Amino acid sequence: MGQVVELEIPARPDFLEVARMVITTAASIEPTFPDERINDLRLVVSEACTNAIEAHASSGDEDKRILLRCDLAEDRVEVEVEDQGGGFELADLGDLPAVTDPARLDHERGLGITLMREVADETEFRSSEGGTAVRLVVYSTKRR
Numbered sequence: 001m002g003q004v005v006e007l008e009i010p011a012r013p014d015f016l017e018v019a020r021m022v023i024t025t026a027a028s029i030e031p032t033f034p035d036e037r038i039n040d041l042r043l044v045v046s047e048a049c050t051n052a053i054e055a056h057a058s059s060g061d062e063d064k065r066i067l068l069r070c071d072l073a074e075d076r077v078e079v080e081v082e083d084q085g086g087g088f089e090l091a092d093l094g095d096l097p098a099v100t101d102p103a104r105l106d107h108e109r110g111l112g113i114t115l116m117r118e119v120a121d122e123t124e125f126r127s128s129e130g131g132t133a134v135r136l137v138v139y140s141t142k143r144r
Contacts, residue, residue: 002071002072002073002074004069004070005023005026005069005072006067006068006069007022007067007070008065008066008068009049009065009066010064010065011055011056011063011065011066011083011084012053013050013053015066016046016050016053019045019046019049019066019068020042020045020049022070023041023042023068023070023077023079024038024041024042026077027041027070027072027077027138029072030072030074030077032074032075032140033077033140037138037139037140037141037142040119040120040138040142041077041079041136043119044079044115044116044119044123044138045068045079045081045136047112047113047115047116048079048081048112048116048134048136049066049068049081050112051083051112051134052066052081052082052083052085052132055083055131055132056083056085064085065084066081066082066083067080067082068080074140075139075140075141076138076140077137077138078135078136079135079136079137080133080134080135081133081136082131082134083131083133084130085132116134116136119138120136120138121138121139121142121143122135122136122137123135123137
């Protein structure tokens with residue numbers, strides 16, 4: 001692809017804004033990338049990093065790191081967020097009620113993966129005992 005930017009941050013919430021800023025600034029360098037798509041990228045990276053931070057916090061591993069790799073191309077930005085948490089199975093997460101279902105109001109959390117899948121043009125999750133890698137691709141023009 002194109003230029004690669006890598007960032008490693010502590011798995012702590014106070015570093016979330018640093019991750020957002022670095023990735024969106026890198027994407028802003030490409031003049032063909034519209035602000036709307038950069039905002040989409042910011043949202044999905046934020047969700048992936050938040051999940052990684054929470055994975056470390058829940059396992060008591062806040063001293064571990066999160067690696068972000070951003071590959072910039074003229075027509076897309078591909079970001080991979082890797083953590084060292086315990087991993088998870090997508091099938092084990094279960095489905096949330098539809099947003100139109102009143103029972104949805106009982107769920108304050110749990111929209112991150114759904115948002116990533118809806119907003120990014122490509123989303124891939126790889127999980128193991130050693131951690132989770134989330135691959136997100138946002139094209140300059142929405143593909144769906």
